[in-house]
Amino acid sequence: MKNQTLNNGKKLNKKELRIITGGKEMCLLANLQCKRYxxxxxxxxxQPGPIELE
Structure with missing residues (x-):
């Protein structure tokens, strides 16, 4: 895959870049609570627990 330079493109922030590359996202807040699961x-x-099937 070649690097392409776009004139009308927007520079992405760290969160957007991490999502595109498939990396893990930091979900833990400073008070050690999860902001999302x-x-x-x-x-x-x-991370959610395993799903139990009957």
Whole structure:
């Protein structure tokens, strides 16, 4: 894949770049609470547990 320079493109911030590259997102706040629960979170305590099937 070649690097392309676009004249009308927007520079992305760190969060947007991390999402595009498929990296994990920091979901833990300073007070050690999760701001969201998702599989894309880097912290294990902010990831949802396994789904139990009967």
């Amino acid at each position: 998702s599989l894309s979170c880097a912290e294990p305590q902010c």
